Amino acid sequence: MTILLRNRPTRPEAPVTGDATAVLRLADRAVAEYAWRPDLPVALSPRPYLHPVRTLAGTTVTELMPDSHRHHLGVSVAVAEVDGANFWGGRTFIPGHGPAWLDNQGTQEHVRWVRRADTQLRHTLRWTSIDGRPLLTERRDLSCRLAGPDAWALSYGFTLTNATDRQLPIRSPAAHGRTGAGYGGFFWRAPAGDHRITCPDGTGVEAVHGRRAPWLSVTGDGWTLLFIAANPETRDDPWFVRTRDYLGIGSALTWEQPLLLAPGATLTRRVVTVIADGAVDVDQAAAYTAELAS
Template identity: 70%
Template structure:
C-alpha cells in the first residue's frame, strides 16, 4: 500500500518475512505494525493479510480486543448483552523511533493511541530471528507495555465480557486457511483455552511451533481457532480483565518456529527445550 514502510527479514539470501512498521491502513482495522508475508525457508507463505473473512487480521501482530473501551483488534467490538457492534473506538499503534536495526534483530518503540489521539500505552518491541535447523527458522517476538495514562487501564477479551471461548487478545498469528493439525504439550482433546508449554499447527507443507519463552507468557492461555479460519494467539486476559495501574507494565515473549513440512514426533518438545531454557 502507498505509504507503507517495510523492513525485510533475511537469513542468508532468503527473505523469510517482511515487517510493515508504519502501515497505511483504514482506522477500522486498528492500524498496527505487522509481519506479512512470513515464509518457510522453502518459500511457503504461512500468514494471511486482511482476508475476506476477517479483514482486521494482519498477519502476525499484537492485537487487543479492548483497552478501557478502545479497540486495538480492529473490526467490531463485543458489547455485553448485545454482541459485536461497530463503534468509533478503534485505536492505533504508532511507531516512535528505532532503537536497533541489525541483520538479525529489530527493536523499536511504539505508542498505543485511542481514536481521540490520547496515549494509553508505551511499547518496546523486539523481533529477532535465526536458523533452527536445515528446514526451519525461529522468530523471537517480545513486547513490553507500560500504562502511560493517569488511570487504571483494564485489558479485556470478549470472554471477559461473557462471550464464552473468545479469550483472544495479545500476540496473534493469522495462518493460511485450510485443513490443519494441532498438537500441544498439554493433556486433553483441545489446547484452546488451556496453558501449554508448546503448541504446533501443521498445514499443507508447513508447521508452526509456538512457545511461551518466559514464565509470564507460559502462564497465559492459548487461543486456537481452526474452524472458518486458522488463528493462534497468546491471551493476555482470558476470563478476567488484566488491569494495569498508572506506570505499571507487562512483558511477553513468544518464539515461533517456522518449518517446512510436518515435524517428526518429539521435535516440537525439543524446540521448547532449546528456546525456553
C-alpha cells in the same frame, strides 16, 4: 465506555504502495517482512504487522486482511479492549448486544528505532485511542535465527507500559461473557486449509484452546508452525486457537477476568515461533522448546 453505534464501514482497501517495511533475512533469504508504519483504514485498528512470513523453502504461512476478517493482519499484537479502546480491529463485543461497530478503534504508532538489522528489529511504539489519547507505550523486539536445515525461529517480544495516571483494564470479549473468545495479545493469522493441532496434552483444538501449555504446533500443507511460550509470564497465559471460519493462533493476555495494569506498570510477553518446512513431531517440539524458551 460510551457506546456509539455506527453503520458498518465500506470494505477497507489494501495498504497503499509505499508503506514503510523492514525485512528480516537469513542466509540471504527474506523470511519475513515487517510493515512498521502501514497505511491502513481506522476500522482495522492500524498497527505494525509481519506479512508475508515464509518458510526457508519460500512457502507463505501468514494471511493479510483476508475476506473473512479484514482486520487480521498477519502476525501482530492485537488486543480487543484497553480501557474501552479497540486495538483488535473490526467490531467490539458489547454485553447483551453482541459485536457492534463503534468509534473506538485505536492505533499503534511507531516512535523510534532502537535497532534495525537483517536479523533483529527493535523499536518503540505508542498506543493511542481514536481521539489521540496515549494509553500505552511499548518496546518491541523481533529477531530471527536458523533452527535447522529446514526451519527458522522468530522471536516476538513486547513490553507494554501504562502511560496514564489511572489503572487500565485490558479485556477480551470472554470477560464480557462471550464464551471461548479470550483473544487478545500476540496473534497469528495462518493460511486456510487442512491442518493438525498438537500440544503436549494431545491433539485438536479442545486440547489447547483456553488452556496453558509450553508449546503448540499447527501443521498444514507442507509446513509447521511451532508456537513456544518463551518466558514465565507467557507460560501463564492460555492459548487461543480457532479453526472454525479461519485458522488463528494467539497467546491470550487475559480471558474471563480483566487484566488490571496500574499507572506506570509493565507487562512483558515473548513467543518464539519455529517456522518449518514439513512436519515437526512431539519430540522435536519438546527439544525446540527446551532450546528456545528462557
